[in-house]
Every structure is written in C-alpha cells, then in structure tokens.
Amino acid sequence: xxxxxxxxxxxxxxxxxxxxxxxxxxxxxxxxxxxxxxxxxxxxxxxxxxxxxxxxxxxxxxxxxxxxxxxxxxxxxxxxxxxxxxxxxxxxxxxxxxxxxxxxxxxxxxxxxxxxxxxxxxxxxxxxxxxxxxxxxxxxxxxxxxxxxxxxxxxxxxxxxxxxxxxxxxxxxxxxxxxxxxxxxxxxxxxxxxxxxxxxxxxxxxxxxxxxxxxxxxxxxxxxxxxxxxxxxxxxxxxxxxxxxxxxxxxxxxxxxxxxxxxxxxxxxxxxxxxxxxxxxxxxxxxxxxxxxxxxxxxxxxxxxxxxxxxxxxxxxxxxxxxxxxxxxxxxxxxxxxxxxxxxxxxxxxxxxxxxxxxxxxxxxxxxxxxxxxxxxxxxxxxxxxxxxxxxxxxxxxxxxxxxxxxxxxxxxxxxxxxxxxxxxxxxxxxxxxxxxxxxxxxxxxxxxxxxxxxxxxxxxxxxxxxxxxxxx
Amino acid sequence: xxxxxxxxxxxxxxxxxxxxxxxxxxxxxxxxxxxxxxxxxxxxxxxxxxxxxxxxxxxxxxxxxxxxxxxxxxxxxxxxxxxxxxxxxxxxxxxxxxxxxxxxxxxxxxxxxxxxxxxxxxxxxxxxxxxxxxxxxxxxxxxxxxxxxxxxxxxxxxxxxxxxxxxxxxxxxxxxxxxxxxxxxxxxxxxxxxxxxxxxxxxxxxxxxxxxxxxxxxxxxxxxxxxxxxxxxxxxxxxxxxxxxxxxxxxxxxxxxxxxxxxxxxxxxxxxxxxxxxxxxxxxxxxxxxxxxxxxxxxxxxxxxxxxxxxxxxxxxxxxxxxxxxxxxxxxxxxxxxxxxxxxxxxxxxxxxxxxxxxxxxxxxxxxxxxxxxxxxxxxxxxxxxxxxxxxxxxxxxxxxxxxxxxxxxxxxxxx
Numbered sequence: 001x002x003x004x005x006x007x008x009x010x011x012x013x014x015x016x017x018x019x020x021x022x023x024x025x026x027x028x029x030x031x032x033x034x035x036x037x038x039x040x041x042x043x044x045x046x047x048x049x050x051x052x053x054x055x056x057x058x059x060x061x062x063x064x065x066x067x068x069x070x071x072x073x074x075x076x077x078x079x080x081x082x083x084x085x086x087x088x089x090x091x092x093x094x095x096x097x098x099x100x101x102x103x104x105x106x107x108x109x110x111x112x113x114x115x116x117x118x119x120x121x122x123x124x125x126x127x128x129x130x131x132x133x134x135x136x137x138x139x140x141x142x143x144x145x146x147x148x149x150x151x152x153x154x155x156x157x158x159x160x161x162x163x164x165x166x167x168x169x170x171x172x173x174x175x176x177x178x179x180x181x182x183x184x185x186x187x188x189x190x191x192x193x194x195x196x197x198x199x200x201x202x203x204x205x206x207x208x209x210x211x212x213x214x215x216x217x218x219x220x221x222x223x224x225x226x227x228x229x230x231x232x233x234x235x236x237x238x239x240x241x242x243x244x245x246x247x248x249x250x251x252x253x254x255x256x257x258x259x260x261x262x263x264x265x266x267x268x269x270x271x272x273x274x275x276x277x278x279x280x281x282x283x284x285x286x287x288x289x290x291x292x293x294x295x296x297x298x299x300x301x302x303x304x305x306x307x308x309x310x311x312x313x314x315x316x317x318x319x320x321x322x323x324x325x326x327x328x329x330x331x332x333x334x335x336x337x338x339x340x341x342x343x344x345x346x347x348x349x350x351x352x353x354x355x356x357x358x359x360x361x362x363x364x365x366x367x368x369x370x371x372x373x374x375x376x377x378x379x380x381x382x383x384x385x386x387x388x389x390x391x392x393x394x395x396x397x398x399x400x401x402x403x404x405x406x407x408x409x410x411x412x413x414x415x416x417x418x419x420x421x422x423x424x425x426x427x428x429x430x431x432x433x434x435x436x437x438x439x440x441x442x443x444x445x446x447x448x449x450x451x452x453x454x455x456x457x458x459x460x461x462x463x464x465x466x467x468x469x470x471x472x473x
Numbered sequence: 474x475x476x477x478x479x480x481x482x483x484x485x486x487x488x489x490x491x492x493x494x495x496x497x498x499x500x501x502x503x504x505x506x507x508x509x510x511x512x513x514x515x516x517x518x519x520x521x522x523x524x525x526x527x528x529x530x531x532x533x534x535x536x537x538x539x540x541x542x543x544x545x546x547x548x549x550x551x552x553x554x555x556x557x558x559x560x561x562x563x564x565x566x567x568x569x570x571x572x573x574x575x576x577x578x579x580x581x582x583x584x585x586x587x588x589x590x591x592x593x594x595x596x597x598x599x600x601x602x603x604x605x606x607x608x609x610x611x612x613x614x615x616x617x618x619x620x621x622x623x624x625x626x627x628x629x630x631x632x633x634x635x636x637x638x639x640x641x642x643x644x645x646x647x648x649x650x651x652x653x654x655x656x657x658x659x660x661x662x663x664x665x666x667x668x669x670x671x672x673x674x675x676x677x678x679x680x681x682x683x684x685x686x687x688x689x690x691x692x693x694x695x696x697x698x699x700x701x702x703x704x705x706x707x708x709x710x711x712x713x714x715x716x717x718x719x720x721x722x723x724x725x726x727x728x729x730x731x732x733x734x735x736x737x738x739x740x741x742x743x744x745x746x747x748x749x750x751x752x753x754x755x756x757x758x759x760x761x762x763x764x765x766x767x768x769x770x771x772x773x774x775x776x777x778x779x780x781x782x783x784x785x786x787x788x789x790x791x792x793x794x795x796x797x798x799x800x801x802x803x804x805x806x807x808x809x810x811x812x813x814x815x816x817x818x819x820x821x822x823x824x825x826x827x828x829x830x831x832x833x834x835x836x837x838x839x840x841x842x843x844x845x846x847x848x849x850x851x852x853x854x855x856x857x858x859x860x861x862x863x864x865x866x867x868x869x870x871x872x873x874x875x876x877x878x879x880x881x882x883x884x885x886x887x888x889x
Contacts, residue, residue: 282698328698366646367601375701379647380637380659380709383702384669391671438684445680446673459673463680468702 025322031293031311034071034319042071044427048341049324052431052473053279054078054313055122056333057341060413060428075313078123079160079306088120100146105139108148109352109362116336117345127159127305128152129332130278132362133370135170135202137179139363144175147229148363151175163271163303164262167202171258172224172231180368183226187239190218197368198258204266205273209246216243220257262303268295272308279312281326282374325431328377329473331360334386335393337473338465341428342409346399354389358382378471387466394458406457418443418460425464431472438467521870524741524754524785524800525622526734527648528778530761531600532804533771534824535852537573538587538841542566545844549810553767553818567841572776575783576827583835584786584795585827586887588861590842592823592854596806600762600820603805608650610859610878621862622753623653624877625870629752630656637712639753640744642737648755658755659712664720664740667713682710715749723747726791730780734758738785746792752870761804765815778802786829795831799869799888802827803858809850822851826861834889860885 036042047066051058055078058066066074084092092115099107119125132155139148151173158166170176171194177183182194195217199209223238224231233254242251248260261267269288272295276286298308312318329337335351338344355361359382365371393399401409410416415424422442426434434442446460464470536553540546541560555570561577562568569577579585597603602613609617619627626638639658641647651658661667669678685707723743729735737756744751758778763771782800789795807824823842842852863882866874875881 325696326698328702375698378702378705380705380712381661381667383706383709384667384713387677388670391669391674395671437687441680441684445676455672459671459676462671462673463677466677466681467684468699468706471702472699 025290025317027290027293030290030317030320031315033314034316036071040319043067045431046071046319046324047074048428049319049431050074050078050313051122052333052337053126053318053323053327055126055340056116057337057428059341059343060424063427071319072314075310078313079310082121084120088118092118096149100149103145105143105145105148105363107349107352108139108145108152109356109364110348112152112362113336113348113351113355116332117339117348122340123309124156124159127309128155129362130274131155131159131166133365133373134274135176136365136368136370137175138365138367142175142178144229147175147178152363158305160306160309161304163267163298163305164258167198167262168255168258170202171198171221171254174226174229174231177224177226177231182221182224185218185222185224185237187222187237190215190222190239192218194218195221195257199261201369203261203270204264205270208264208266208270212244213246216245217257217261219243220245220252221254224254265295265299267303268298271295271298275309275312277373279309280318280323282328283326325472327473328374329471330371330373330377331355331358331382331386332362333473334465334471335389338390338429338461339393342406342461343402344399345403346393346396350392350396354385354392358385358389383471386471387462390462390465394462405454406461407454410457416448418446418448418456421448421457421460422464425461429464430469432469434469520750520752520797522745522752522754522794522798523865523870524738524798525650525756526778526782526800526802527755527757528761528774528802528804529600529604529757529759530763530804531603531806531808531820532761532774532824533763533767533818534804534807535810535818536767536771537570537775538567538589538825539570540567540841540844543841543844549844550812552816553812563837567837570772570775572772573779575779578783579786579829580835584831584833585829586833586835587837588826588828588856588885588887589837589839590823590852590855591803591826591858591861592806592852593857593859594854596822596851596854598806598820598822600805605649607803607805607858608648610862617649619653620648620650621877622650622755623656623658625866625872626651626656626658626753627653628872628877637708637715637749637751639755640712640741640751641755642740643757645757645759648757651753651755659708661712661716661740663736664716664743667716669713678710678714681706685710715747716744718747720747725788727784727787729784729788730777732777732781734777735781735784738781739788742785742788742792742794745789745794745798763808763817764813764819765817767812767817782829790831797831799828799830799833799865801861801865802829803861807852810844810847810852811850822848823854824852826858828861828865828887830888832888834886838885838887856885857882861887864888 044063044067047063048057050071051062054075095114096111099111116125132152137151142148154169154173158169177194180193180197182191185191192214196214199213199217200206219239220243223234225234238253240251242249245252245257245260246264252260269291272291275294276291294308294312297311301307317323332355335355339346352362356364359377360371410421410424413424415421422434422439442460442463446456446463448456535546536555539555539560541557541562542565547554559571560568561571561573563580576585593606597606605617606612608620610621611617622639629638637659638656639651641651641658641660643660644662647658647660671677685703720743723746725739725742729739734756741754758774760770760774785800786795789798803826804824806821808818808821810821812818839855842855846853859878859880859882862878863874864884864887866872866877867884868888
C-alpha cells in the first residue's frame with residue numbers, strides 16, 4: 001500500500017445508522033475551492049444546491065443569474081453581509097415589536113418565519129437557525145417573549161462573526177441562564193448546569209473535560225445572575241478563591257473561564273463537525289482528519305465564523321456528490337425552501353404552527369441539545385405531517401406565488417403543462433434528477449387538461465413535495 | 474382458548490379492501506415490497522401483545538403501594554403519609570393509594586401483579602439519564618443506539634408487508650425504548666391526524682404507493698438516506714391506511730375516562746380489536762415529578778392511571794382479547810423515602826412495577842423494601858428491572874431475552 005496516499009486520504013467512517021460507504025476522500029482535494037470542469041460542470045442543479053444549503057432556496061431567475069457567474073462569486077455574494085434593506089428591516093422589526101409587546105412567545109415563531117421567507121440575507125438566517133439549535137433554549141420555559149427575541153437577535157448579530165464574542169454574550173444572556181436554571185448562582189451552591197453545557201454542548205463536546213472541570217468552572221460563574229430580566233454580577237455571591245479549569249490554575253472569574261474553554265483545540269473540531277453536518281452531509285460521520293483543515297481555518301482566524309463557513313462553501317467537498325442530496329431536510333428547510341423557491345407568500349402563523357407539529361417549532365427546540373436532525377426528523381407521523389402541512393398551505397387562498405396564482409406564476413416562465421411544471425420544480429427543489437417512471441406517473445396522475453388547472457398544478461406540487469426524494473436536500 | 478372468528482374476519486376484510494385500489498406495501502422492510510402474501514395469512518388470534526405505560530417524572534412508589542403497617546412510613550412522611558383507614562389494603566402489610574380503586578379491582582380479579590422494589594445498581598437520579606437506562610438497558614459510558622423494545626423488534630423481524638411491529642401513541646418525542654437501526658416505529662397522536670389531508674389525497678395515496686413499489690430501491694443506488702426515507706414513507710402510508718380502517722367500526726365495551734391516557738388506551742383497544750398484528754404499544758403518562766405539594770397532583774395522576782388501566786382491561790375482556798394482552802407500567806425512578814420541606818418528594822431510586830393482563834400470576838412479587846435499610850436515603854432495589862424485561866420477553870413474548878438485554882437475567886413468576 002502506498003503510505004503517502006494513505007496519509008492524504010481518509011475513509012468516511014460509517015455512521016451509526018448507515019452501512020459502510022467506503023468513500024475515500026482526498027483531504028487536500030476536499031478543501032480546495034471547487035473549479036468547474038467538463039466532469040463537474042457548474043449548472044442550475046449545483047447552483048440550487050448552494051442556495052438550499054447556504055439559505056433556503058431561490059426561485060428560477062436567481063438560478064439563471066447564478067450560473068452566469070462563477071460558483072466562487074455566488075458563494076462570496078452569500079457570505080458578504082449586506083445589511084438588510086431599511087424597507088425589509090422596518091417591516092420585520094415592527095412585526096416583531098408587535099409580537100413582543102403582545103407577550104405571547106408562541107407568536108414569535110411566526111415573526112421569525114416572516115424573516116426566513118423574505119430576508120435578503122439568507123445565510124445570516126441559516127446561521128441564526130444554526131445557533132438557535134446549538135445554544136438551544138425553549139420558550140416553554142423562558143416564557144418572556146422579549147428575552148427570547150433578544151437572544152435571537154444576538155444570534156443574528158453574531159451569525160458569521162466572532163464565536164468568542166458570541167459565547168461570552170450567551171453566557172450572560174438572560175434567556176439562556178433562565179433556561180439552564182442558572183439565573184441564581186450562589187457561592188455556597190454553584191450551579192453546574194451552565195458550566196457543564198458550556199463545555200459539553202456549546203464548545204468542546206462530551207469527553208473533552210472532566211467532572212472536576214465542571215465543578216471548578218461552575219465556581220467561576222458564581223455571582224452571575226439575572227435580576228429584573230437583566231444580567232448582573234453579584235460580588236457578594238462570587239467565589240473568589242482559586243480555581244483550576246482544564247489544567248489552568250488561577251483566580252478566575254466567568255470571563256476567564258470562558259476564555260480557558262475557548263483556548264481548547266476541541267473547540268474548532270467540535271464546531272467543524274457540527275458545520276459539516278449542517279452544510280455538507282448527515283452521514284456517514286466524517287473522520288477527524290477530514291475535518292481538521294476546516295477546524296484549523298476557524299482557529300487561525302481567531303474563531304471568526306465567516307472564514308470557516310466561506311472555506312466550506314467554496315470547497316470541492318461541498319460541491320461534490322458527497323454533499324449534494326446527502327441531508328434530510330429539516331422541516332424549516334422543506335417548507336420555507338418550497339415557498340422561497342417559488343416566491344410564495346402565505347399565512348406565517350400556519351407555517352409556524354405546522355413546523356411545530358412536524359418537529360421543528362421555532363423557539364421550541366426539544367431540549368438543550370437542540371434538534372438531533374438527520375434521520376431523527378423522520379417517522380410516520382412527521383412524514384404524513386409534512387405532506388399534510390403542504391396540503392394545508394396549497395389549499396389556502398392566501399398562498400400566492402409572486403402575488404399570482406401558481407398557474408400565472410408558472411406561465412411567466414413559459415410553463416404551461418405538467419411536464420414543464422415538473423422540470424421547473426425539479427430544477428428549483430430537487431437535488432437529484434427525477435426518474436423517468438416517476439415523472440411519467442406524475443404527469444399522468446396530475447395532467448393539466450380540462451378541469452381546474454390551478455388545482456391540478458397545486459396537486460402536482462403537493463405530490464412532488466411528498467416524494468421521498470423531496471425530503472433530501 | 475377463546476375463539477377469534479370475528480377478529481380474523483375483520484382483519485381479512487380490511488386487508489382485502491386495502492388491496493382494492495392501490496397496492497398495499499410493506500413496513501419496516503429495508504426496501505418496500507408488495508405484500509399480497511401477507512394478506513392471505515394475516516390471522517392474529519394467537520399473537521401476544523405488550524402494552525407499555527410509562528409513568529414519566531418519577532412516580533412516588535411509596536405512596537402508590539403503601540407499607541401502611543410500617544411505623545417508619547409515617548415517620549418518613551409526616552405530611553404525605555396516607556391515613557391507614559384510607560389505604561386500599563391488599564394484605565396485612567401493604568395496600569394501594571385510595572385513588573387506585575380501579576387497580577384494586579384488577580387485583581381482586583386476579584389480573585394484576587405488583588413487583589416490589591424494582592431498580593438497578595448505582596441508580597441515576599437524573600430524569601433523562603435514568604429514563605435512558607430503563608429504555609436502553611445501558612449506562613451512559615456505553616454506546617446507546619437502540620432501545621430494548623427496538624432490539625426486540627429487530628430480533629423478531631416480522632415478514633415485511635404486515636402492520637407496524639410497534640406503535641407509539643402520543644404527542645411527545647418517540648421513546649428511546651423503541652428505537653432501532655432498521656425498524657421504524659410510527660408515532661400516532663390521534664387517529665384523525667393519521668390520515669392524508671387535502672382534496673387530492675386519494676390520488677396522492679395511489680400515486681405514492683405505486684411509486685414506492687416500483688422505484689428502484691435506493692439501497693441499490695448506494696443511497697442509504699433515500700432508502701431510509703422510502704421505507705419510512707411506505708411505513709407511514711401503510712400504517713395510516715390500517716389505522717383509518719381500524720377506527721371505523723369499533724364499539725368500546727365499557728366507558729373510558731375522558732383523560733388523555735384513557736383515550737390513548739381506548740385507541741389501542743380499537744387497534745387490537747381490528748386485528749392489527751402490531752405486538753408492542755407504547756404510551757406515556759407524564760407529570761409524576763412531584764417536588765412540591767405532592768398530595769393533590771399525585772392523587773389525580775394515580776386516579777387517571779388506575780381508571781384508564783381498569784377500563785382498558787375490561788374492554789379487552791369484553792372483546793375477548795384480555796388473554797393475549799399484557800400491560801406493564803414503570804417509572805424511571807421512585808422518590809426519596811423522606812418527604813421534603815415543600816410537602817413533596819425528591820428524586821429517589823427503586824419503585825414498584827405493575828403488570829396487568831388476563832394471564833398474569835396475580836399478587837405481589839417480593840416484600841416491600843425496608844424503610845430503614847436505605848442507600849443515600851433511597852429504597853434499595855430487590856429486583857433488577859431487566860429481570861422484569863427478561864420475564865416479559867421469555868414468558869410472555871416467547872423470545873430469547875439474552876441478546877436483547879445483552880446479558881442473562883433471572884425470570885420472575887409473573888405469568889400463569
């Protein structure tokens with residue numbers, strides 16, 4: 001065997017659920033920027049992949065525009081943080097202020113759905129959703145709508161920014177500390193909850209710290225409390241004695257504790273692995289060696305998120321068959337993706353409620369671990385629920401496509417029959433081509449002939465989104 | 474042995490009708506397959522069924538099965554002890570909480586056995602961790618990728634094409650206990666929800682069913698994720714079809730309480746009577762984490778549980794199914810022997826388990842654990858919970874428990 005070769009390539013280890021795939025991936029190749037070639041051409045399908053992963057999909061025109069540019073330009077455009085237009089922001093913010101004033105956290109979800117549907121910065125919202133799952137807190141416990149929203153804005157503000165700043169902010173975030181029962185943290189009874197999750201779920205991963213580190217780190221946070229919905233340090237409750245966290249001894253307070261945790265090399269590996277899962281593939285699990293270059297990039301940029309995400313989205317790996325169609329869409333990706341890809345508008349309350357019923361209530365993650373994702377999204381109930389939610393959306397007169405009927409919207413792309421409509425849906429929504437048998441069967445079952453044309457097209461779309469292939473993205 | 478002509482007939486009828494328009498499809502198979510064969514052989518009369526009722530939150534076993542004759546009970550529970558006169562006495566030592574009238578009736582009818590002091594070494598007092606231990610039979614430092622019932626289902630590997638091997642009823646996350654690599658367990662919130670909606674639902678069902686039976690199996694395309702979604706979709710459609718038909722012609726033999734648990738158990742009775750070959754049902758009854766002001770809430774929870782269990786058993790009996798159903802109730806831990814300062818109880822260790830059915834060996838297994846010989850203020854366990862599992866697996870479901878429990882555990886005299 002060629003040793004040099006072995007050291008440069010790695011095998012994607014089989015995930016817990018999957019059979020071994022034996023995908024040998026050359027690590028150097030994996031992280032080099034993708035350059036289109038005759039073998040791997042840049043086309044509508046790949047462009048749709050980029051927009052699905054780095055956002056929630058785009059409509060046909062944007063795909064046409066994208067293929068006229070280079071993939072690098074497209075990715076750079078997504079990373080460059082355009083500020084939201086004043087118009088969008090004023091509508092989105094006033095919507096949110098109304099919700100917060102009303103005080104009902106249930107309505108927060110709908111206000112976020114509005115942002116997801118209409119934001120001009122989809123990657124920012126995609127990362128905001130990532131951080132919401134990463135630093136998961138739930139409105140079932142944190143019932144104050146404004147605290148939930150404040151935290152959500154924190155994620156948005158730091159979406160592609162400095163991870164250290166985000167971690168420092170989250171460790172003083174009222175919603176987080178209330179969620180983890182750390183709103184009161186006394187010298188005599190240090191609360192270990194936040195200290196543990198900071199290492200286990202937020203920064204290092206399980207097994208990369210000891211129980212003693214948890215106890216010592218918890219002492220660093222004594223005196224940190226939430227009073228009248230605000231963070232404050234209570235000097236009378238601070239344990240000022242020396243502590244030793246992760247082999248570093250000294251008199252340290254909470255900020256020092258966070259700093260010591262963030263200095264660990266596990267941080268960049270832990271985040272790289274989660275980003276791989278979020279942007280590249282559910283399974284199989286990548287080997288550590290494959291992720292190391294991404295982790296290194298994150299560390300070399302002092303834990304700034306944008307350069308690492310940029311490296312990932314430019315990479316050969318991201319544009320390869322190891323990534324395209326290798327994730328099960330989350331409920332948000334499925335539903336918001338369908339709507340955005342067809343420029344559709346609808347009742348955001350219905351969407352928010354529907355997302356909750358199929359397993360991804362915004363502001364309502366199942367636990368501090370966030371959503372497990374991947375196969376955990378899928379069971380009989382959620383699959384029927386996905387199809388039924390799409391049925392509810394398409395049944396509603398409030399659902400319009402670029403303010404038109406689906407018939408008129410598709411006609412504006414010169415789409416007039418079921419076969420053409422399928423081409424259109426496939427290009428915008430499907431990671432892999434539809435097989436001929438399915439295509440024929442769909443056209444026969446939902447043929448645009450006499451009858452109600454609009455209803456037939458909506459039924460065709462409903463059937464299309466209910467296909468197993470449509471659950472992958 | 475009672476005969477089951479009606480059951481068999483019912484089942485034949487709906488299998489035929491489900492094959493009428495569209496082609497029915499398999500559940501839990503790695504790839505979707507036709508199942509016309511199963512339709513011809515689908516008799517369920519002899520198949521045994523396990524219903525698991527999980528009491529979530531940590532049920533206070535000491536105020537459920539009460540050692541009323543023990544003075545230490547009253548010492549440990551100055552506020553929460555149940556007055557001796559109110560205890561539904563079973564013998565000279567123990568009795569049930571007064572809210573458990575229905576359970577007491579089952580006991581008298583010889584349909585209930587209580588296993589005392591069930592637990593395990595080095596108990597964990599975290600809800601999640603303890604629940605995971607009960608669900609997987611594995612500790613935190615071990616790889617946990619499936620649950621004990623999931624392993625049972627994998628082990629049984631029923632021929633593809635039948636009904637879902639297990640069903641979870643509820644709105645909460647699916648219990649880890651039923652998780653496995655290859656067998657998907659559907660979750661049903663209620664029967665109505667488990668049907669396709671929309672004007673085009675008939676066409677959609679026909680289309681998807683035909684599509685799944687004909688598409689190239691994703692396994693062959695080396696796409697395990699698509700393969701998984703395809704088989705899950707098959708499972709969803711098939712289960713939905715059966716459940717819809719099962720709901721149509723059922724009359725309960727007795728009134729059920731209007732509680733959530735009562736309605737869940739009623740749904741299960743319907744499904745059993747419709748002749749589904751599903752052999753495991755799982756429901757949860759939540760709220761037992763009674764840290765403060767325990768008495769009123771614990772009483773409500775116990776009453777709901779007891780009334781639902783009693784109605785369920787009577788209904789099964791009415792429809793001639795009691796002989797083939799076993800209902801097992803457990804909680805992730807009991808609570809501390811001593812009450813706390815808030816008239817509640819904190820997380821403890823060992824507790825009782827309850828096994829109901831037409832073929833249980835009624836009575837108590839073991840004495841009540843000592844109230845003075847404690848570990849960290851908690852009751853010592855006498856019976857490893859895996860022994861109860863082993864007995865259910867071996868003596869009730871007639872499978873070898875060892876590979877499922879990853880070890881050999883003695884069995885108990887639970888069934889006659």
